Amino acid sequence: MMDAALTLTGITKTYPGVRALDDVSVSVERGKVHAVLGENGAGKSTLVGIAAGSVVPDSGTIGLGGEQFARIQPRAARERGLAIVYQIPALAPSLTVLDAVLLLLPESKRPKRRGAGEWLTRHFEKLGLRIDPAATISSLSLREAHLIEIAAALASEPSVLVLDEPTEALGPEETRWLFDRIEELLAQDVAIVYITHRIPEVVEIATDLTVLRDGKVVGRGVVADYTEDQIVELIVGRSLETTFPDKAANAPEDEPLLEVLELSGPGFSNISLSLLPGQIIGLAGVEGNGQREFLRALGGHGSTSGRMLVRGEEVSLRNPRSTTRAGVAFLPGDRIGKAMFGKMSVRENVMAPSIDEAMPTGFADRRREYRMTREAVDGLAVKTPTLETPVMALSGGSQQKVLLARARLGNPRVLLVEDPTQGVDAGARVEIYAFLRALADSGVAVVVLSTDAVELEGLCDRVIVFSRGQVQATLTGTDVTERAITGAAVLSTTGSVRTVDAVPSRKRRIPPALRGEVQAGVLVFLTIALGIATTFVSSAFVSPLNISQLLAGASVIILVGLAQLLVVMTGGIDLSVGSVIALSTVVISFFGQGGPGYFALGVALTIAVGLGVGLVNGLLVTRLSLPPVIATLVTSIAIVGVAQVLRPSPGGSATGDIMTAIGTTIGGVPLVLVVAVVVSVLIWFIIQRTGLGRGFRAAGSDPVKANRMGVSVPRMRLYAALAAGVLAALAGLVLYTRTGIGDANTGQALTLTSVTAIVIAGASIFGGSGSAIAVAAAGLLLQTITNALSYLGLSLSWQYWLQGAFVLIAAVIPMIARYRRRAREIE
Structure with a gap:
């Protein structure tokens, strides 16, 4: 215990109907690899989640960094030297690689934002990784996400590193790379917790082990004291006389069930093979050599040339429906x-x-x-x-x-299985192997892709090894051995072990951080084009008075759009912003008849009202767990009621001096628009350049992963609700500068307008992304549409037609972009 870097003592955790952990204690020593083993559901991930702070224990203590905790927050665990790599990478999809890594790092290890890009590039180069820091997490494969999370953990210079199934998504090359990194950490006296289903890996790198079964410790000790079979018996609780079922010989006169003739596609070329009924063939090779793309192509997932025949009949590979109708079933690894x-x-x-x-x-x-x-x-x-x-x-x-x-x-006639036992415990593996062999014995042809050479040896009648998109070797009968499979793969990729080339850097035409600005440019162009067209019809459109009114009106939409953006970005929606605007105009109307000081007091009170509404919304969502739609609908109704009580009818006209003061212009531009633009730039900076902005995007992108990254999702949502209330109150103040009167019925339609603005601005309604600058441009466009209608001689209904058209276009453009991106990936 004196050398323990991490201790978990008497940990108990109960979920409804399940006791996940029952008085579990584990001590992890410095400079050693401690394997935590067990079947799925044994409690391994729950245990490390408690150590990392993403799971709260019912009882027990956590010893980390020389301190004892009853529970610990993810960020506090990171600051005390614990880094964790989850089985499913805890990377919020909408973040860039750079933002994700920065968010994962403890504050004390985080570089300044200005030079962070160059720092991360150097870090990746040092590790032998070629990854684009500007790529978004959602565009990466599972393997790539794993490597990024590992790289982030290494950058944190941990005293304790937790690896939860780290090699499940990695090929042999990346696995060797990871083991080299582990050796370097052990030399630095780092303690490593290693969770895996792969017993050979435990024997190779681990010093100590703890075995869990049904939430209890059933074995612990030194790895060298156990054989592989003994470890498996501890895990499953029974003796496994055999792992793989007996292979069945095929009659030589059988006609091929599956034939592939000179098939080529992205990542592979000129592949031919035949498969008899009842055979299981395996696809092997270093990851990234075309075998995965080949298997998916057989299932109709990819652009190919060449032919595939099932029972002598040619099958179209243009889409999965065609292959399914022909009796080909494809089971992808990403379940x-x-x-x-x-x-x-x-x-x-x-x-x-x-x-x-x-x-x-x-x-x-x-x-x-x-x-x-x-x-x-x-x-x-x-x-x-x-x-x-x-x-x-x-x-x-x-x-x-x-x-x-x-x-x-x-x-099915043909079953294609990608990584059949990825993330599967030892006992379930035996059952899956037996099922696949029984299916083959019934006459089905089975094709298995696996990165586990032992699995291929025990299960397959024939193994095809890929290299650089072509068949490197075909092994049959007694030649199907782990040594032969690994040897054929390694000999074809000499010199590539030290650098993980499977993760290419991505060339992006538009960096993710600038996509909103590009969208803003498009919206500004449309606004100018509409303005020019309207001017040709009526030159009065560009009169100073009309332009001033247009810009002042746009500032209202900009502010309410920004309010909605922050809430939507964190994964919610605010139906109360229009009501807050109405209440704000009512509140400030009681102060419009006094002097400047009295009016300033009213402004402060109005902002306080908006802040209060935001607080209520935030607490309803975060503390009472009400859906944002319900929570903000309730507050919206209540706010309208309060406004109606305060102002049963419009009233409270502002004095001429007040209206003159708040209608000030700078170079013909209303001061309120300047304020709205400044607020937009400030929010853009916060979203794109600060830790708070990264937290907003992570919380809305994937709350579970954000929590594991150390982001307090409830806090982010509370902050967004508070900011939305203040911004909606500011929008109400700006609206009052235009009307000069308090009206409980005004501003209600601006809730829908705010949603329209963020959709046109390209923000995701599912959360995680959005640009404040684009919202400002969208607000200007929407107000221009409304203002131009009378000059174009069109009815008010055209406002809704045009807004609807822009919303439709804004929804279709991302779909086209995704289609083009997929087409480029196929090419």
């Missing part, structure tokens, strides 16, 4: 991201591709669905409370079994 409906039930996931069979009359037949689902999962030992349990709540092994059950229900 939740690409194969399953995470929030839907086990039954719904199993039945998804067989819905027509389940409803032959066109109406739901729940009894038939249950019968078919039970038949599909029979013998697979799916661990689920009921068939209505959301599939996301299951362990990785059970999720994979649900996918296999879905495939079996479809009676």
Whole structure:
């Protein structure tokens, strides 16, 4: 214990109906690798989540950095030297690589923003990684995200490094790279917690081990005192006489079930092979050599040339529907991201591709669905409370079994499986291997892609090793060995172990941080074009008075748009901004008849009212966990009621002196517009250049990952609600400068206008992104549309037609961009 860098003592954690951890104690010593092992659901990830601060224990203590804690926050854990790499990378999708790394670093290790890009580039180069710091996390593969999180952990110079299934998404090359980094850390006396299902990795790098089963410690000690079989027996609680089922010999006279003739596509070229019924063939090679792209192409996911035949009939590879109709089933490795409906039930996931069979009359037949689902999962030992349990709540092994059950229900001729045991515990692996062999014995041809050479040796009748997009070697019979598979792969990529070239730097035409500014430029261009067209119809449009009114009106939309942007960016929506504007005009109207000092007091009170409304909204969302739509709708109704009580009818006209003062212009530009633009620039700077802005974007992009990154999501949402209330109050003050009267019915339509402004500005309504500068440009465009209608001789209905058209265009443009990006990836 004296040399312990991390101690977890008496940790207990209970979820509804499940005791995840029961009085678990672990001590991790400096300069050693401590493996924490167990099947999925044993409590490993919960234990390290408690150490990292993302999970709160019911009881027990955490010893870190010489201090003892009953619970610890993620940011505090990082500051005390703990870095963690999660099984599913905790990187908010909307952030850039640079922002994500900066957010992951403890404050004491974080470089200044100005030189952070060059610092990160040098750090990546030092580690042998070629990654574009300006790339967005959402554009990266799972492997790339893992490498970035590992690099961020290394940059934090940790005293304790927790690695949760770090090699599941990595190929042999990246795994070797990671082990080299681990050796360097051990030489620096760093303590490492290593969680994995790969027992050979434990034997290779770990010194100590702790084995969990059903939330309890069932074994601990020195790794050298155990054999691999003994470790597996501790994990699963029973003896495994055999891991892989016996292979079956095919009759030589069998006709090929699957034939691939000179198939070429992105990452591979001129591949030919044939597969007999009942055979299992494996695809191997160093990651990034085309085998993954080849497998996906067989499933209809990619642009290809060449031919594929099933039972002698040619199959179109243009889309997955064509291959599915031909009896080819593809199970991707990214189960939740690409194969399953995470929030839907086990039954719904199993039945998804067989819905027509389940409803032959066109109406739901729940009894038939249950019968078919039970038949599909029979013998697979799916661990689920009921068939209505959301599939996301299951362990990785059970999720994979649900996918296999879905495939079996479809009676496939050919089954393509990508990483069948990724994130799957030892016991479930045996069951999956048995299932695949039984499926092959029934006459199905199975193609398996795996980065585990031992898995390929034990399961496959034939293994095809890829190198640089072509077949390097074909191994059959007794030649299918781990040594032969690894040797063929390594010999074809000599000299590439030390540099992880599988992560290319991305050339981006527009850096993510500047996309909003490009959108703003487009909106300004449209505004100018509309202004010029209107001027040709009526030159009065450009009169000083009209331009002044237009700009003052735009400032209202800009401020209310900014209010909505901050809330939407953090993953919510504010339906109360229009009501806050109405209440603000009412409150300030009681101060419009006095002197400047009295009016200034009214301004302060109005802002305080907006702040109060924001506080109420924020607390309803963060403390009472009300959905933002419900919370802000409730406050909106209440605010309108208060405004009606204060001003049953419009009144409270401002004096001429007050109206003159607040209507001040600078070079013909209303002072209120200058204020709105300054506020826009300030918010843009906060969003793009500060830790608070990174927290806003992370919270809205993915709250769970943001929390693991050390972001307090409730705090971010509370701050956004407070800022929205203040900005809406400012918008109400600006509106009062135009009307000079308090009216409880004014400003209500601005809630919809605020949503329109952020959509046109290119902000994601799902949270995580948006540009304050683009919102300012959108506000100017929307007010120009409204102002120009009378000069163009058009009715007010055209305002809604034009706004709707712009919203539609704003929604379609990202879709086109995504399509073009995918097309470039295929090329």
